[in-house]
Amino acid sequence: MSETKKTDEAVIPQQAQAPAGDSADREVLLRVEGLKKHFPIKKGILQRQVGAVKAVDGIDFEVRKGETLGVVGESGCGKSTMGRVITRLQDPTGGTITFDGRDITRLRTGQMRPLRRDIQMIFQDPYGSLNPRHTIGSIVSAPFRLQGVEPEGGVKKEVQRLLELVGLSPEHYNRYPHEFSGGQRQRIGIARALALKPKLVVADEPVSALDVSIQAQVVNLMDDLQEELGLTYVIIAHDLSVVRHVSDRIAVMYLGKIVELADRTSLYEAPMHPYTKALMSAVPVPDTKRRGQKSERILLRGDVPSPIAPPPGCRFHTRCWKATDICRTTEPQLLELRPGQRVACHHPEDFADQAPQDTVLLSAAKEASELVSTGAAAEPAASARTDTAEEPATEDDAQAKPAADTAAEPGADAAEKPAAEAEETAGAAAADEPAADAAEKPAADADVADEPASDVTTGTGADADAEPDVAKESAAAAEAAAGAGATQTGPGARTSTGRAGSEAAASAEEPAAGTDSQESTGK
Amino acid sequence: MTELSKTGAAVGEPTSASQPPKAFLEVRDLKVHFPTDDGLVKSVDGLSFSLEKGRTLAVVGESGSGKSVTSQAIMGLHRLGTRGKNVRMTGEIWLDGKELISAAPGEVRKLRGREMAMIFQDPLSAMHPYYKVGDQIVEAYRVHHDVSKKVARKRAIEMLDRVGIPEPAKRVDGYPHEFSGGMRQRAMIAMALVNNPELLIADEPTTALDVTVQAQILDLIRDLQKEFGSAVIMITHDLGVVAEIADDVLVMYGGRCVERGRADEVFEKPQHPYTWGLLGSMPRIDRDTSERLIPVKGQPPSLINVPSGCAFHPRCPYADIPKGNVTRTVRPELEQVSTGHWSACHLPAEDRERIWTEEIAPKL
Amino acid sequence: MISYILRRTFAAVILLLVVSAVTFAIFFLLPRLAGQTADQLAQQYIGKSPSKADIAAVKHNLGLDQPVYVQYWHFIKGIVAGATYDLGPTTVHCDAPCFGYSFKNHQAVWPELTSRIPITLSLAVGAAVLWLVSGVVAGVISALKPRSFLDRTFMGIALTGVSLPMFFTGNLAILLFTYQVPIFGRTYVPLTENPAEWANTLFPAWCSLALLYSAIYARLTRSGMLETMNEDFIRTARAKGLRERTVVTRHGLRAALTPIITVFGMDLGLLLGGAVITESVFSLPGVGQYAVQGITDNDLPKILGVTLLAAFFVVFANLLVDVLYAAADPRVRLS
Structure with a gap:
């Protein structure tokens, strides 16, 4: 292998x-x-x-x-x-x-x-x-x-x-x-x-x-x-x-x-289908530092629909946080969007939106995205982590904020120790890599960068747009970050602004440091 | 975990065996042996640990490690049924100041389902197929509360709602x-928690479920624990689940505890070759995997003919390091490695440290 | 469920027609194929030492010289509309449903059967209840204490019971308890007349018959319970804090009994077709005895009638059992 x-x-x-x-x-x-x-x-x-x-x-x-x-x-x-x-x-x-x-x-x-x-x-x-x-x-x-x-x-x-x-x-x-x-x-x-x-x-x-x-x-x-x-x-x-x-x-x-x-590499590092992403984020990882971040976890709502009456259009649209009208009506084809990677999705993650004109989320998607906000929240901490392994303290602070925000989000145990988490996330840069990280790396590297449209409502997309000067990579990073969690709704919006903020701050260093840090923070 | 001495008594407490401990749940030198035609099966052979309310203990082990037997011993399930007469249980199990092994079966029965409750691995076979889910929850409630069926049914619907089952008033009759x-596993959780138990034992609750559902269920358990402040024992073989949800970890092998400590410490610096083996055999989704998995050679041990000395020695790559062939002859006692972190291994601490940092950790 | 029952009923009717056709063929076609003439057949039909006139009458009335399918057609018509037999001097009318006419004792088959069914029913149902209860109780006790003294005793008695033939146990019972020590009655008394006497007469018959079947049920229950008590839901029931008694009955037995009930239905159905030996031994004038008469006398109409009745009970019991199973086990989906 x-x-x-x-x-x-x-x-x-x-x-x-x-x-x-x-x-x-x-x-x-x-x-x-x-x-x-x-x-x-x-x-x-x-x-x-x-x-x-x-x-x-x-x-x-x-x-x-x-x-x-x-x-x-x-x-x-x-x-x-x-x-x-x-x-x-x-x-x-x-x-x-x-x-x-x-x-x-x-x-x-x-x-x-x-x-x-x-x-x-x-x-x-x-x-x-x-x-x-x-x-x-x-x-x-x-x-x-x-x-x-x-x-x-x-x-x-x-x-x-x-x-x-x-x-x-x-x-x-x-x-x-x-x-x-x-x-x-x-x-x-x-x-x-x-x-x-x-x-x-x-x-x-x-x-x-x-x-x-x-x-x-x-x-x-x-x-x-x-x-x-x-x-x-x-x-x-x-x-x-x-x-x-x-x-x-x-x-x-x-x-x-x-x-x-x-x-294999493409799938685990840059999954493009929302379901793949959700699936991967659900796998529990034997790393206790991830705990408290109720995190990166994309919680899909409910159960799989019955195969007797599969939903029309894209079958995943009933549980997808990015589903729009086209997802309900037209079944996406399995297309080779990247060499060696085929996806059947209208709004693939970390990639050009296949149906950019369709931006209105279905109501079910809006509900679903609530569960995903926590995921998005963790992303920036994660992305910042890997991208900026050697970054100075400022980076860490910037990270601490989103980390703290996200911690506050679910209102879960994370809330108890945002500071500790920030430390951990900063410190753990080299040591562990959640799947989401992987998602961002290639996104940052590959000159894909597009996207905000594919990424759901408010926050992230808007933020990314708001920063056109931000290097492609950081935009991509933010996008990927948001992508992994998809997020939206109140909390999502909150974090995304935070995130975008930190991203913007980090942006200057990122493009340059990005590739370097990736190479050095070997796994 | 409160600090425990080797025998399991809290440090600073008199080690007299019949003194109730401070901890909410304390198990002292538990042994569960089953005489069978093939010999004496030593399912649990001297296990000690404690647990406080509001904390989660993960008991990790593979098949035959004794983890399920331990949990069922706490619940007092071994003395029931046709095998009940034969089982030999010694040691002490203290739950909220009450000792369970010496208690009358009727007393323990009253605690079952009320102070301590259990959820099982396969919710389909764990629920009676002929009765409605609601009725089964109602039954669980009415055993311990003298109320009418109507009141109990309302409570059942309330619980189903609490565990996140949509349309609970309809599903209660399913x-x-x-x-x-x-949904079934959620219903089982509802059934277990209907009496607000202080101790919840979850025996591999997510093994039979899809990974996305597993995530939901683990979250649910975590939420409910926070809400009710209960102590949770999570039995699992999945170290990922342990990392997700456990405060403390107890690693079992061959009916014995081989390592015990806070979860983050055990993951950070595991102190037993078996734990290393478990960590090495797990394929990880968060790591790139070009390396081969590092399995633990050999098979799980027979519980009838447990290997002499250290139960793990036939499979341990380091069995020859300790001097004097001690791994094959002397059973290792739990020794404190650092505060609250114990390991039962003959390897000297320096060797363990060295092997971990130089050989094992880099490969993981 | 309704559509299932309808479909099965429809299938049952077809099945009964097939059974009747096959039986008919056995009685009326095979002898012809074997070379018997209509006369010989008529002679057989009418039994011993018939007169020439009788033979001719029978031959004509049953159309024995006609092709088999015509005969069959007449038979079916008779079931629906009744039949008339011209016996020369007299004409006999057999009301619908006419399942045949015994030229031996000059009686229509159907009225005879209907008068005898209650007796067979009394015997069968009484014994069935007895063997079900005793078998299940013994089985449960055995399962809860496997390899104990009780277990071995029960299984021992059961084994003996199933090994001894009815004509032995039955006669022994009569000898001991009806004649030697006259506890029980000798002649059958209908339930409606005198329930106490009815039970009194039937009791030894019930016990003897039950002994035969009880063994099977005890073993079935024992193994079913042993298996069920190892199921996960029993462990859950115990974990809820239920009393062991409740666990065994409401959770264990309820689940273990379902397959046993279905076997029970089948056994009862078969028995209703005539517990031939028992009725003979105990001189009960039931359907079984009627069958014996027919066989001894070579009276084909009687035999045909009993065969059809038995077939009906079996088919009906089959259907009932399937429906019962679906009612008991919500997982079963009838299709």
């Missing part, structure tokens, strides 16, 4: 996105176009179809040889269904699946069978996916029997080699699954999946059911195997941290559609 | 399976 970081960010965006030589030049192994999977709902005396659960409702992506595509999303987003459909464990309702150049969408069972050597699946539940009545030797050798493959040296030898490959002892050939722990069972599942040297392995939540320390073992194992055997993975998971670790490219799904598809 | 995951 790439070592891209600070150093790269200062340079051209292109490099930041490309992990060590790949992507664009590799051939496509799996291509999915317009894939749909609907589960019919039948009601009434005559059992007529009255509706359908649109689990997967039109997605496009491709997976290249040797890379790992991570698919993330929450419950109801359709990622598990997608996993089963692309391996043809279930039949798609629409769209096409092309594997290794061949259209496998409508192949019958018999025709699919030989292909099953090349497409394999690892399942989530290590306890349920192994037949308790079979020995593990039998389980791992089953693929050979079913496909009529005779490896040289015999099946048993090959199975033992596989067991060793995944870190199990070959002597366990005759043991039963219940004699193993969860992590070991998952390894058995991996061994089974790899038996016939598949080209593509789809892993459905391979580590969610495991303890943290075991997760790490299995993640490393999958990593190693990929290198050794040149595997291509599609990893479906809900844990963003794990996905960040294992994937080259990541697709974020929401209610049956892909809302963002980007390479 | 069944658990009709709620979404997050």
Whole structure:
């Protein structure tokens, strides 16, 4: 996995996105176009179809040889269904699946069978996916029997080699699954999946059911195997941290559609879709300094709408703090707005507004933004932190203010120690980097800068505009800052003025110091 | 955490075992053993800690560490049911001046659900599928308050509203399976808090939930704690959650406490190889991850055949550093590292310091 | 729910028609295929030592020389509109619903059945209540104290009960408690006449029948309860501070009983079709006895009638059980 970081960010965006030589030049192994999977709902005396659960409702992506595509999303987003459909464990309702150049969408069972050597699946539940009545030797050798493959040296030898490959002892050939722990069972599942040297392995939540320390073992194992055997993975998971670790490219799904598809660096450092941003901000980070900042947390209201009746237009508009009228009426297309980053959004974060003429927020968005104000609040502290790691005390003061403001906001525990926080934030510059920081860096670096329009109502946008002389970078920083939290409403406006103030103050130093500080505050 | 000596008694207090402590909740040398056909399962083997009202203690550990067993021991749940006769619980659990292990089961029952309440990991299976959510909350209320169903129902609606469930008057008649995951967990929280308990134990309340919902629930718990001033024990394996919400941390391994202290100290300067292992195995969303994860080698220990000496020694990369093979033979006692920060490790403090600053921290 | 019931009822009617057709085919088509002539069939139909005239009458009335589907059509028509049989000297009218006419004892089948159903019902329902209560109680106690003395005793009795055949237990019961020590009555007395005597006569029959089924229910309840008491919601109930008694009944039993009730419904449905052996042993003039008569006498109309009745009860019990389950478990969505 790439070592891209600070150093790269200062340079051209292109490099930041490309992990060590790949992507664009590799051939496509799996291509999915317009894939749909609907589960019919039948009601009434005559059992007529009255509706359908649109689990997967039109997605496009491709997976290249040797890379790992991570698919993330929450419950109801359709990622598990997608996993089963692309391996043809279930039949798609629409769209096409092309594997290794061949259209496998409508192949019958018999025709699919030989292909099953090349497409394999690892399942989530290590306890349920192994037949308790079979020995593990039998389980791992089953693929050979079913496909009529005779490896040289015999099946048993090959199975033992596989067991060793995944870190199990070959002597366990005759043991039963219940004699193993969860992590070991998952390894058995991996061994089974790899038996016939598949080209593509789809892993459905391979580590969610495991303890943290075991997760790490299995993640490393999958990593190693990929290198050794040149595997291509599609990893479906809900844990963003794990996905960040294992994937080259990541697709974020929401209610049956892909809302963002980007390479790892771009996604985690500069997510463009509001949902991605919200998702990332919600992940709790093992860093106690972040506490008190109820912060950077974008709280999405309510629950995911039902896939039976997905909202019209952009599916996320009911919970998005930036939704405008166009979001309700027109579904945004998944477009490659930046090289290597595709987003389906009318008002992407940190980027040119795709529908700049539409600025009136929907009422739901206004409500949603209340929850987000706290997020925005933390941004400036964060951005100031990273951007100005070496800045003089003045910076710190300027930071202290917004930090204090934001602390006051939620009226939460933060209020108790704004001073302490300011210190912490200033001091912790080098040490920790919340995701939001990451968001700002590329924003600051990349000469994107546009934006205020995309950023919701009052405060930030206005402020940013009010300071046209502020270097592009600081504007971008402010924008990104606001972006992460999106904010608005009273408190939001308050902080944004504060923020803009400090930003303006910092602006002079920022453009110059920005890139420097980024390079030096290595992670 | 009030300062505790090794045995768990507050420093400055007489260490006599039957003296009620000053702390709101104090556990002293708790042992919970289950005799089974395969042998004696030592789920909790000598655990001590204390907690004050208004503070949150996170109990961290993986499966088999004993964290759930501890919380259920506090609630007195082990003595119920068919296994109740066999369980062997020793030690002391003091809740607000009352000792629970030696108390009569009827006494403890009266405290359950009122002074101390618990919320569980999977709200779908934790609620009875046949009864309406409102009815289940009403039941929780009426067990401890002699009121009419009508009054109780009003209280139930009030609680549902308090935990953020929209349209509570309608949802009160819904069944658990009709709620979404997050709403269900909120309903469970409502059910637990309906009697304003002073101690809330949350056993992995967000593990089964989506990450955005998890954020909402953690916020809710934090708010409610502030409002009611209760003590909260949060059991989790997710260090991110710990950092979010805990004042104090207790790391468990093999039924024992390996490290204990204030959350920021434990994260800043962890003092036990297992804690290092946990921190190293976690993939982090806030860090760029080019490094491989550093897993803890091996498997969690059997609680029947707990490794001799230090329970962690088979998996510890530093087991050979302490002299005299002590890690394999002598069980390490909790030793104070700094004020309020304890660790049970044979590694000399200087070695720990060195390993942390030179080897572990840079990689995280 | 309503649409579900309607759909199932519709399906049930179809099913009953199919059952009747199949039964009809077994009785009237198969012998033909096996080579029997109409005369031989008529002879069988009428039973032992018939006269030539009788045979001819039967043959004509039942249309035995006609194709099977015509016969079937007449049969169905009879159910709806009644049928008339010309027996030469006399004409017999079988009122609707006419499920056949026994040429043996010269009675229409339906009135016979209706007069016997209450007896079978008394037997079946009484025994059912007994076996349900005893089985469940024993099962619950066993589950709460697994491997205790009580548990082993209950399971032991249950095992014995299910292993001993009815003609043994039944006869033993009669011998001991009706004859040797005359506690119980000997002849059946309808409920409406004298409830006390009714119960008195039926009691040994109830017990013998219950012993047979109780075992299954005790085991089912035991395993169901053991599983249920390990569920998370039991832990929550305890955590709320409920008394253990409440936890066991309101939370545990309520959940564990649902699948048992459904099995119960099926068992009762089958039993209503005629507890043949029990009725014979205890000389109860119920549907089962009627069936035995028909079989011994080779009286096809009787057999056909009983078969259809039994089918009806089973199908109905099936539907009732599904509806009950949905009513008990709010998670179940009928579709």
